[in-house]
Amino acid sequence: MKNIKALTPDEMKQLRQLISTTDNVILRRRCQCILYSFQGMQVNELVSMFQVDRRSIYNWMNRWNKGRIEALIDKPGRGLKPKLNVARQDHVEEVKQAFQMYQGNYNQVLEHVNTRITKPVSHDTLRRFVKKLMVPGV
Structure with missing residues (x-):
């Protein structure tokens, strides 16, 4: 041993x-x-x-x-990376643009976002991301 x-x-x-x-x-x-x-x-x-x-x-x-x-000590950067990140301006812009285009239709917003980013996201992931952004009207 x-x-x-x-x-x-x-x-x-x-x-x-x-x-x-x-x-x-x-x-x-x-x-x-x-x-x-x-x-x-x-x-x-x-x-x-x-x-x-x-x-x-x-x-x-x-x-x-x-x-x-x-x-x-664990090194930084371990673990699963987020599919949508508030630090990435392109993610923020895509989500905001989708909400402007499809006001009130969450399913179309989700579809639009999934066609524009590399990793498709779920409804819940998009909801949590929007909550972090605190986008008005969502």
Whole structure:
């Protein structure tokens, strides 16, 4: 079984500080896992404690061994990107134009938007996007 073999007192202090101060629950769990592994807990015990797959525990340990604390922190830009983004002016303009052209007919607005953007969106996605824009009359 694999365990974290060496932690300096400074690293242990940093891990404990992150556990007590961070709002990031995932990072907190990763730091706890590294400390528990160093204290001798086996992977099976860690899997049971953190309710994650064995591969996750090994990934956390490998990340620690490669880059220490910085490697445990998720990089920005992960996850599913929005189909409609209020930061993209072309999306905002297409939706506004569609509402001007098809006032009151949400289905036609949706159809128009879906022909103009690369990823088709659902009725609910369009509704949430419009809510973010706070387009009057919608």
